[in-house]
Amino acid sequence: MKRENFSRKRQAILEAIRGTEVHPTAEWVYQAVKPQYPDLSLGTVYRNIARFKEEGLILSIGVVQGQERFDGDIHPHNHFICSECGSVLDLTERYLSDDVHQILSQKYGAQVVSHELIFRGVCQECSEKSVSSGKKGA
Amino acid sequence: MKRENFSRKRQAILEAIRGTEVHPTAEWVYQAVKPQYPDLSLGTVYRNIARFKEEGLILSIGVVQGQERFDGDIHPHNHFICSECGSVLDLTERYLSDDVHQILSQKYGAQVVSHELIFRGVCQECSEKSVSSGKKGA
DNA sequence: AATGCCATCGAGAATAATTCTTATTTTTAT
DNA sequence: ATAAAAATAAGAATTATTCTCGATGGCATT
Numbered sequence: 001m002k003r004e005n006f007s008r009k010r011q012a013i014l015e016a017i018r019g020t021e022v023h024p025t026a027e028w029v030y031q032a033v034k035p036q037y038p039d040l041s042l043g044t045v046y047r048n049i050a051r052f053k054e055e056g057l058i059l060s061i062g063v064v065q066g067q068e069r070f071d072g073d074i075h076p077h078n079h080f081i082c083s084e085c086g087s088v089l090d091l092t093e094r095y096l097s098d099d100v101h102q103i104l105s106q107k108y109g110a111q112v113v114s115h116e117l118i119f120r121g122v123c124q125e126c127s128e129k130s131v132s133s134g135k136k137g138a
Numbered sequence: 139m140k141r142e143n144f145s146r147k148r149q150a151i152l153e154a155i156r157g158t159e160v161h162p163t164a165e166w167v168y169q170a171v172k173p174q175y176p177d178l179s180l181g182t183v184y185r186n187i188a189r190f191k192e193e194g195l196i197l198s199i200g201v202v203q204g205q206e207r208f209d210g211d212i213h214p215h216n217h218f219i220c221s222e223c224g225s226v227l228d229l230t231e232r233y234l235s236d237d238v239h240q241i242l243s244q245k246y247g248a249q250v251v252s253h254e255l256i257f258r259g260v261c262q263e264c265s266e267k268s269v270s271s272g273k274k275g276a
Numbered sequence: 277a278a279t280g281c282c283a284t285c286g287a288g289a290a291t292a293a294t295t296c297t298t299a300t301t302t303t304t305a306t
Numbered sequence: 307a308t309a310a311a312a313a314t315a316a317g318a319a320t321t322a323t324t325c326t327c328g329a330t331g332g333c334a335t336t
Protein backbone atom coordinates (compact mmCIF):
# COMPACT_ATOMS: atom_id res chain seq x y z
CA MET A 1 0.00 0.00 0.00
CA LYS A 2 2.58 2.44 1.16
CA ARG A 3 4.18 3.88 -1.89
CA GLU A 4 7.81 4.64 -2.13
CA ASN A 5 7.15 7.80 -4.03
CA PHE A 6 10.58 7.69 -5.56
CA SER A 7 10.96 8.49 -9.17
CA ARG A 8 13.90 7.04 -11.02
CA LYS A 9 15.72 10.30 -11.25
CA ARG A 10 15.17 11.00 -7.60
CA GLN A 11 16.53 7.59 -6.76
CA ALA A 12 19.52 8.09 -9.02
CA ILE A 13 20.29 11.44 -7.42
CA LEU A 14 20.20 9.94 -3.96
CA GLU A 15 22.38 7.04 -5.00
CA ALA A 16 24.88 9.36 -6.60
CA ILE A 17 25.21 11.27 -3.33
CA ARG A 18 25.40 8.09 -1.31
CA GLY A 19 27.85 6.43 -3.63
CA THR A 20 30.67 8.93 -3.49
CA GLU A 21 33.20 10.06 -0.94
CA VAL A 22 33.71 13.49 -2.38
CA HIS A 23 30.90 15.25 -0.51
CA PRO A 24 29.57 16.59 -3.74
CA THR A 25 28.07 19.86 -4.85
CA ALA A 26 24.74 20.06 -6.62
CA GLU A 27 26.59 20.57 -9.87
CA TRP A 28 28.70 17.46 -9.28
CA VAL A 29 25.58 15.40 -8.73
CA TYR A 30 24.06 16.82 -11.88
CA GLN A 31 27.10 15.85 -13.92
CA ALA A 32 27.20 12.43 -12.31
CA VAL A 33 23.60 11.52 -13.04
CA LYS A 34 23.36 13.21 -16.41
CA PRO A 35 24.93 10.38 -18.43
CA GLN A 36 22.29 7.97 -17.23
CA TYR A 37 19.43 10.46 -17.61
CA PRO A 38 20.45 12.88 -20.33
CA ASP A 39 17.33 14.98 -19.88
CA LEU A 40 18.10 15.61 -16.23
CA SER A 41 17.73 19.20 -15.15
CA LEU A 42 19.85 20.98 -12.59
CA GLY A 43 16.67 22.27 -11.00
CA THR A 44 15.60 18.72 -10.35
CA VAL A 45 18.86 18.06 -8.57
CA TYR A 46 18.41 21.09 -6.36
CA ARG A 47 14.78 20.26 -5.66
CA ASN A 48 15.53 16.73 -4.64
CA ILE A 49 18.55 17.65 -2.59
CA ALA A 50 16.39 20.09 -0.65
CA ARG A 51 13.89 17.32 -0.13
CA PHE A 52 16.51 14.82 0.99
CA LYS A 53 17.80 17.32 3.49
CA GLU A 54 14.36 17.87 4.94
CA GLU A 55 13.76 14.15 5.16
CA GLY A 56 17.10 13.60 6.82
CA LEU A 57 18.36 11.33 4.06
CA ILE A 58 21.44 13.45 3.48
CA LEU A 59 23.30 16.11 5.38
CA SER A 60 24.75 19.44 4.41
CA ILE A 61 28.38 19.94 5.27
CA GLY A 62 28.15 23.66 4.65
CA VAL A 63 29.25 26.03 1.95
CA VAL A 64 32.80 25.54 0.74
CA GLN A 65 34.19 28.06 -1.69
CA GLY A 66 30.75 29.28 -2.59
CA GLN A 67 29.08 25.93 -3.14
CA GLU A 68 27.10 23.84 -0.71
CA ARG A 69 28.50 20.37 -0.05
CA PHE A 70 26.44 17.33 0.84
CA ASP A 71 27.03 14.03 2.52
CA GLY A 72 25.08 10.85 1.95
CA ASP A 73 26.57 9.28 5.05
CA ILE A 74 24.39 10.38 7.92
CA HIS A 75 26.27 8.51 10.60
CA PRO A 76 27.84 10.90 13.09
CA HIS A 77 31.30 11.78 11.95
CA ASN A 78 33.46 14.84 11.46
CA HIS A 79 35.16 16.46 8.52
CA PHE A 80 38.35 18.03 7.41
CA ILE A 81 38.13 20.73 4.76
CA CYS A 82 41.14 21.79 2.74
CA SER A 83 41.34 25.55 2.41
CA GLU A 84 43.33 25.21 -0.80
CA CYS A 85 41.36 22.80 -2.96
CA GLY A 86 38.13 22.64 -1.00
CA SER A 87 38.18 18.88 -0.66
CA VAL A 88 36.24 17.42 2.21
CA LEU A 89 37.53 14.36 4.05
CA ASP A 90 35.81 12.13 6.58
CA LEU A 91 37.32 11.80 10.01
CA THR A 92 36.49 8.70 11.98
CA GLU A 93 37.56 9.94 15.39
CA ARG A 94 34.74 10.68 17.78
CA TYR A 95 35.28 13.67 19.97
CA LEU A 96 31.91 14.45 21.48
CA SER A 97 29.34 12.20 23.02
CA ASP A 98 25.75 12.98 22.31
CA ASP A 99 24.90 13.79 25.89
CA VAL A 100 26.45 17.20 25.36
CA HIS A 101 23.24 17.99 23.52
CA GLN A 102 21.26 17.30 26.66
CA ILE A 103 23.62 19.29 28.82
CA LEU A 104 23.65 22.28 26.53
CA SER A 105 19.90 22.13 26.06
CA GLN A 106 19.33 22.41 29.78
CA LYS A 107 21.91 25.10 30.29
CA TYR A 108 20.59 27.36 27.55
CA GLY A 109 16.93 26.44 27.50
CA ALA A 110 17.28 25.51 23.86
CA GLN A 111 16.75 22.30 21.95
CA VAL A 112 20.18 21.23 20.79
CA VAL A 113 19.71 18.46 18.30
CA SER A 114 22.99 18.09 16.47
CA HIS A 115 26.48 19.33 16.16
CA GLU A 116 29.14 19.46 13.51
CA LEU A 117 32.85 19.52 14.00
CA ILE A 118 34.96 20.68 11.10
CA PHE A 119 38.72 20.84 10.98
CA ARG A 120 40.40 23.14 8.53
CA GLY A 121 43.83 23.31 7.05
CA VAL A 122 45.74 22.14 4.02
CA CYS A 123 45.37 18.56 2.88
CA GLN A 124 48.31 16.29 2.21
CA GLU A 125 48.09 16.66 -1.55
CA CYS A 126 48.01 20.44 -1.47
CA SER A 127 50.79 20.50 1.13
CA GLU A 128 53.03 18.55 -1.18
CA LYS A 129 52.20 20.78 -4.09
CA SER A 130 53.11 23.82 -2.04
CA VAL A 131 56.45 22.32 -1.10
CA SER A 132 57.45 21.37 -4.61
CA SER A 133 56.45 24.74 -5.98
CA GLY A 134 58.18 26.50 -3.15
CA LYS A 135 55.11 28.22 -1.82
CA LYS A 136 55.64 27.48 1.82
CA GLY A 137 57.71 24.50 2.64
CA ALA A 138 61.13 25.86 1.74
CA MET B 139 56.88 55.85 9.51
CA LYS B 140 54.67 52.84 9.47
CA ARG B 141 51.23 53.94 8.55
CA GLU B 142 48.22 52.36 10.05
CA ASN B 143 46.60 52.16 6.71
CA PHE B 144 43.18 52.22 8.26
CA SER B 145 40.65 54.50 6.76
CA ARG B 146 37.85 55.70 8.97
CA LYS B 147 35.27 53.64 7.25
CA ARG B 148 37.40 50.57 7.54
CA GLN B 149 37.89 51.22 11.20
CA ALA B 150 34.17 51.78 11.69
CA ILE B 151 33.36 48.52 9.92
CA LEU B 152 35.76 46.58 12.10
CA GLU B 153 34.42 48.18 15.24
CA ALA B 154 30.87 47.44 14.23
CA ILE B 155 31.75 43.77 13.88
CA ARG B 156 33.69 43.72 17.11
CA GLY B 157 31.07 45.60 19.03
CA THR B 158 28.15 43.28 18.57
CA GLU B 159 27.18 39.84 19.74
CA VAL B 160 24.92 39.06 16.84
CA HIS B 161 27.57 37.59 14.52
CA PRO B 162 26.42 39.91 11.78
CA THR B 163 25.97 39.60 8.07
CA ALA B 164 27.57 42.02 5.63
CA GLU B 165 24.23 43.71 5.22
CA TRP B 166 23.87 44.13 8.98
CA VAL B 167 27.26 45.80 9.14
CA TYR B 168 26.31 48.05 6.26
CA GLN B 169 23.15 49.17 8.03
CA ALA B 170 25.03 49.62 11.28
CA VAL B 171 27.76 51.85 9.89
CA LYS B 172 25.61 53.73 7.39
CA PRO B 173 24.21 56.27 9.89
CA GLN B 174 27.70 57.41 10.77
CA TYR B 175 28.91 57.36 7.17
CA PRO B 176 25.90 57.94 4.96
CA ASP B 177 27.89 57.52 1.78
CA LEU B 178 29.06 54.06 2.78
CA SER B 179 28.79 51.48 0.04
CA LEU B 180 27.93 47.84 0.53
CA GLY B 181 30.86 46.95 -1.67
CA THR B 182 33.18 48.61 0.81
CA VAL B 183 31.75 46.48 3.58
CA TYR B 184 32.35 43.32 1.56
CA ARG B 185 35.80 44.45 0.54
CA ASN B 186 36.89 45.17 4.06
CA ILE B 187 35.32 42.07 5.51
CA ALA B 188 37.29 40.02 3.01
CA ARG B 189 40.39 41.82 4.07
CA PHE B 190 39.74 41.37 7.77
CA LYS B 191 39.28 37.68 7.20
CA GLU B 192 42.59 37.40 5.38
CA GLU B 193 44.33 39.34 8.10
CA GLY B 194 42.78 37.20 10.78
CA LEU B 195 41.02 40.11 12.44
CA ILE B 196 37.65 38.47 12.19
CA LEU B 197 36.34 34.97 11.59
CA SER B 198 33.64 33.58 9.40
CA ILE B 199 31.09 31.43 11.16
CA GLY B 200 29.76 30.09 7.90
CA VAL B 201 26.70 30.66 5.79
CA VAL B 202 23.42 30.73 7.69
CA GLN B 203 20.21 30.93 5.71
CA GLY B 204 22.06 32.10 2.64
CA GLN B 205 24.18 34.80 4.25
CA GLU B 206 27.68 34.61 5.63
CA ARG B 207 28.03 35.40 9.31
CA PHE B 208 31.08 36.91 10.92
CA ASP B 209 32.58 37.08 14.37
CA GLY B 210 34.81 39.81 15.71
CA ASP B 211 35.80 37.66 18.66
CA ILE B 212 38.68 35.54 17.49
CA HIS B 213 39.22 33.74 20.77
CA PRO B 214 38.55 30.03 20.42
CA HIS B 215 34.96 29.34 21.20
CA ASN B 216 32.04 27.47 19.76
CA HIS B 217 28.63 28.42 18.49
CA PHE B 218 25.03 27.44 18.59
CA ILE B 219 22.92 28.24 15.55
CA CYS B 220 19.15 28.31 15.69
CA SER B 221 17.61 26.58 12.72
CA GLU B 222 14.47 28.66 13.06
CA CYS B 223 15.63 32.26 13.29
CA GLY B 224 19.26 31.86 12.30
CA SER B 225 20.60 33.49 15.43
CA VAL B 226 24.13 32.58 16.43
CA LEU B 227 25.08 32.27 20.09
CA ASP B 228 28.47 31.96 21.71
CA LEU B 229 29.24 28.92 23.79
CA THR B 230 31.92 29.22 26.37
CA GLU B 231 32.51 25.54 26.98
CA ARG B 232 35.74 24.16 25.61
CA TYR B 233 35.52 20.69 24.18
CA LEU B 234 38.71 20.16 22.22
CA SER B 235 42.25 20.88 23.15
CA ASP B 236 44.45 22.25 20.43
CA ASP B 237 46.75 19.26 20.38
CA VAL B 238 44.14 17.45 18.32
CA HIS B 239 45.44 19.54 15.44
CA GLN B 240 48.87 18.03 15.89
CA ILE B 241 47.51 14.52 16.19
CA LEU B 242 45.30 14.82 13.15
CA SER B 243 48.04 16.47 11.13
CA GLN B 244 50.36 13.53 11.73
CA LYS B 245 47.73 10.93 11.10
CA TYR B 246 46.58 12.37 7.79
CA GLY B 247 49.73 14.08 6.56
CA ALA B 248 47.83 17.33 6.41
CA GLN B 249 48.28 20.67 8.11
CA VAL B 250 45.33 21.03 10.42
CA VAL B 251 45.30 24.59 11.65
CA SER B 252 41.87 25.19 13.12
CA HIS B 253 38.54 23.70 13.90
CA GLU B 254 35.03 24.86 14.42
CA LEU B 255 32.35 23.24 16.48
CA ILE B 256 28.80 24.26 15.81
CA PHE B 257 25.73 23.04 17.63
CA ARG B 258 22.37 23.27 15.96
CA GLY B 259 18.84 23.23 17.17
CA VAL B 260 16.12 25.64 18.22
CA CYS B 261 16.95 28.50 20.54
CA GLN B 262 15.00 29.22 23.69
CA GLU B 263 13.07 32.08 22.17
CA CYS B 264 11.98 30.11 19.15
CA SER B 265 11.15 27.10 21.30
CA GLU B 266 8.78 29.19 23.37
CA LYS B 267 7.17 30.66 20.29
CA SER B 268 6.58 27.18 18.93
CA VAL B 269 4.94 26.09 22.16
CA SER B 270 2.61 29.04 22.44
CA SER B 271 1.60 28.79 18.82
CA GLY B 272 1.15 25.05 19.10
CA LYS B 273 3.69 24.16 16.51
CA LYS B 274 5.49 21.46 18.39
CA GLY B 275 5.30 21.68 22.13
CA ALA B 276 1.69 21.04 22.86
C1' DA C 277 48.42 75.72 1.13
C1' DA C 278 49.54 73.13 -3.01
C1' DT C 279 51.04 68.80 -5.19
C1' DG C 280 51.72 64.01 -5.93
C1' DC C 281 50.90 59.47 -4.78
C1' DC C 282 48.40 55.44 -3.83
C1' DA C 283 45.08 53.23 -1.04
C1' DT C 284 40.37 53.38 -0.69
C1' DC C 285 35.86 54.14 -2.08
C1' DG C 286 30.97 54.48 -4.61
C1' DA C 287 28.07 53.04 -7.98
C1' DG C 288 26.48 49.82 -10.38
C1' DA C 289 27.43 46.08 -13.63
C1' DA C 290 28.68 41.28 -13.53
C1' DT C 291 28.80 36.75 -11.65
C1' DA C 292 27.24 32.55 -9.84
C1' DA C 293 24.61 29.63 -6.95
C1' DT C 294 20.13 28.67 -5.92
C1' DT C 295 15.06 29.12 -6.21
C1' DC C 296 10.84 29.81 -8.61
C1' DT C 297 7.34 29.41 -12.38
C1' DT C 298 4.84 27.15 -15.70
C1' DA C 299 3.84 24.07 -19.13
C1' DT C 300 4.78 19.29 -20.00
C1' DT C 301 5.68 14.59 -18.93
C1' DT C 302 5.79 10.67 -16.02
C1' DT C 303 3.83 7.89 -12.63
C1' DT C 304 0.14 5.91 -10.12
C1' DA C 305 -4.64 4.67 -9.06
C1' DT C 306 -8.95 3.38 -10.81
C1' DA D 307 -7.12 3.09 -20.87
C1' DT D 308 -7.92 7.20 -18.46
C1' DA D 309 -7.80 10.63 -15.09
C1' DA D 310 -5.57 12.59 -11.13
C1' DA D 311 -1.37 13.48 -8.82
C1' DA D 312 3.44 13.97 -8.65
C1' DA D 313 7.65 15.03 -10.80
C1' DT D 314 10.29 17.22 -14.28
C1' DA D 315 12.67 20.54 -17.90
C1' DA D 316 13.66 24.84 -19.25
C1' DG D 317 14.75 28.96 -18.35
C1' DA D 318 13.54 33.24 -16.00
C1' DA D 319 14.11 35.34 -11.49
C1' DT D 320 16.32 36.11 -7.25
C1' DT D 321 19.97 37.15 -4.25
C1' DA D 322 24.39 37.31 -2.08
C1' DT D 323 28.78 38.41 -3.38
C1' DT D 324 32.56 40.04 -6.42
C1' DC D 325 34.44 42.94 -9.86
C1' DT D 326 35.41 47.23 -12.56
C1' DC D 327 36.84 51.65 -12.90
C1' DG D 328 36.61 56.39 -12.49
C1' DA D 329 36.52 59.49 -8.44
C1' DT D 330 37.87 60.67 -3.79
C1' DG D 331 40.55 60.73 0.54
C1' DG D 332 44.44 61.00 3.41
C1' DC D 333 49.19 61.48 4.15
C1' DA D 334 53.97 63.04 2.85
C1' DT D 335 56.75 66.28 0.89
C1' DT D 336 57.41 70.75 -0.70
